[in-house]
Every structure is written in structure tokens, then in C-alpha cells.
Amino acid sequence: MTKIEIPLNHPRRISLETRERVIEGHESNIVATAGLLAHGRGEAFDYLIGEKTTELAEHAIRAAVAAMLSADHPVISVNGNVCSLVPEDIVKLSKICNAPLEINLFYYRKEREDAIKRALMEVGAKEILGTHDRPSAIIPELSSNRRKVDPNGIGAADVILVPLEDGDRTEALKAIGKFVITIDLNPMSRTAIHSDITIVDNITRALPLMVEKARDMKKLAKDELRKITRGFDNSENLAMSVQIIMKHLEESANNIGKLRTKFKAGANYK
Numbered sequence: 001m002t003k004i005e006i007p008l009n010h011p012r013r014i015s016l017e018t019r020e021r022v023i024e025g026h027e028s029n030i031v032a033t034a035g036l037l038a039h040g041r042g043e044a045f046d047y048l049i050g051e052k053t054t055e056l057a058e059h060a061i062r063a064a065v066a067a068m069l070s071a072d073h074p075v076i077s078v079n080g081n082v083c084s085l086v087p088e089d090i091v092k093l094s095k096i097c098n099a100p101l102e103i104n105l106f107y108y109r110k111e112r113e114d115a116i117k118r119a120l121m122e123v124g125a126k127e128i129l130g131t132h133d134r135p136s137a138i139i140p141e142l143s144s145n146r147r148k149v150d151p152n153g154i155g156a157a158d159v160i161l162v163p164l165e166d167g168d169r170t171e172a173l174k175a176i177g178k179f180v181i182t183i184d185l186n187p188m189s190r191t192a193i194h195s196d197i198t199i200v201d202n203i204t205r206a207l208p209l210m211v212e213k214a215r216d217m218k219k220l221a222k223d224e225l226r227k228i229t230r231g232f233d234n235s236e237n238l239a240m241s242v243q244i245i246m247k248h249l250e251e252s253a254n255n256i257g258k259l260r261t262k263f264k265a266g267a268n269y270k
């Protein structure tokens with residue numbers, strides 16, 4: 001096991017602990033090797049948005065939770081990264097929204113499916129869809145491993161939460177008429193662009209907020225929930241997310257000199 005001790009006062013402790021969790025997930029077969037790379041890409045975009053949940057993301061979370069609570073058949077798709085980063089919260093959200101969990105892997109291996117199922121069961125999941133022992137249907141628009149779906153899960157769903165998803169599958173889900181919600185730190189990814197609602201935030205911050213919001217909003221009438229979802233504009237959301245990145249980069253460019261006060265630049269050069 002790789003486990004390293006991260007000092008409590010380390011300025012990047014949360015980020016390093018999260019990275020450790022993904023590495024452990026990889027060692028226990030939950031996370032695909034490509035999942036390590038995907039996580040690194042996520043880290044880079046998190047840096048660019050300022051490593052905090054923006055008001056925009058909170059707005060998207062509200063619209064997403066409203067869509068899940070007012071759906072006839074909501075489903076949550078789980079991959080290796082999602083399972084390693086937020087197992088407890090994904091199970092909680094599934095229970096509050098009556099949205100079954102379906103394992104759907106790009107890099108399928110039976111050991112990975114088993115490890116993910118075990119990890120979700122350990123934190124309270126009662127039933128997991130999409131496993132090899134269940135019936136399967138096919139998304140015709142897709143050629144990858146992810147074309148297989150559970151007929152009682154994604155196959156029958158009207159609203160699907162697909163966090164950290166690849167672009168082809170998102171497009172295929174849209175092509176077969178699903179309402180797609182994603183969580184993706186990259187507002188320019190194909191998944192972000194083709195989804196109906198994109199939460200541009202780190203899944204580790206977004207999921208606990210979704211659980212909290214779902215608890216609050218569960219008491220709202222379906223009409224009211226639908227109004228919230230209909231009022232959301234994803235193109236505007238994504239354009240403003242890119243603006244946030246640009247503003248953050250501009251501020252960083254202006255402040256970089258001020259940050260270099262600890263050591264005089266070039267002082268050790270002989």
C-alpha cells in the first residue's frame with residue numbers, strides 16, 4: 001500500500017489526501033489506470049476554477065437535484081473514480097432521490113466491477129444494477145464497453161446522473177432521449193457541453209452539497225421542482241464557468257509577483 005502521512009499543516013493537504021484515495025482505489029481495483037490520468041486532469045481544472053464551489057455550481061446543483069427529485073425513473077451511473085472519491089455520498093443521494101446505482105465502466109474488468117460493488121455495499125448500498133449477472137440492454141449509438149446498460153436502470157431512466165463521464169457516452173445517452181446531468185470540472189469537455197445540466201465543480205465538494213440540497217428540496221411539489229430545472233440554462237452556465245477561469249487566470253497573472261516575496265528571486269545564483 002502506498003499510504004503516506006500528509007502533515008496536518010500542509011498547504012495542499014486536501015488535494016494530496018484526495019490523490020491518495022484515488023491511488024488506493026487503483027490498488028484495490030476500483031479505479032482504472034486511466035482513472036489516475038483523468039483525476040490529474042480534474043486537479044488541473046480545479047486549480048483553474050480556484051478549488052472552491054462557485055455560486056454558478058451551486059445553481060447547477062439546485063437544478064440537478066430538482067431534476068432528479070421530479071424524475072419518474074432517475075438513475076445514477078457509477079464508475080471507478082466516482083466510487084473511490086465519494087462512495088458514502090453517492091449511496092446517500094441514491095436513497096434520498098430513489099435513484100438506483102448502476103455500475104458502468106469504460107475499462108471493464110470483472111475484478112473492477114466486483115470491487116466497486118463491494119465498496120458500495122460496505123457503505124450501505126442495498127442493490128447495484130449493471131453487474132454481469134443482470135440482464136443487459138444495448139445503447140445502439142455506442143461502440144465502447146459502455147454500450148451495455150441495465151434495462152431496469154439506465155435503459156428505463158428518464159433522468160441520469162453521469163459524473164466524470166466520457167463524451168461519446170454522453171452524446172449517445174442524449175441521442176436516445178435521456179435527460180443527462182453531469183459533474184465535470186472541465187466546462188469545455190464534450191460531456192460538459194452535451195449534458196442538460198453540468199455541475200462544474202469537484203465531485204468531492206459537489207456530492208455532499210447535492211445530498212444536503214436533496215434533503216431540503218424533497219418536500220417541494222413536483223411542479224415547483226420542474227420549474228427550477230426548466231429555468232436552468234446550461235450554455236450560459238458553461239460560458240460563465242469559462243469566464244470564471246479566465247478571471248482567475250488574470251488575477252493570478254497580476255498577483256504572481258506579490259506571491260514571490262518569501263525568497264528573493266535569483267538570490268542563490270552565484
Ligand code: PTJ
Nearest residue numbers: 034035038042079080105106107164166184185186202203
Ligand atoms: O472507471 P471507468 O473504467 O469507467 O473509467 C473512468 C474514467 C474517468 C477513466 C473515464 O470515464 C474517462 O476516461 O473519463 P475522461 O474522458 O477522462 O473524463 C473525465 C472528466 O472528469 C474530465 O473532463 C475531468 O476533467 C473530469 N474530472 C476528473 N476528476 C474530477 C473531474 N470532475 C469533477 N471532479 C473530479 N474529481
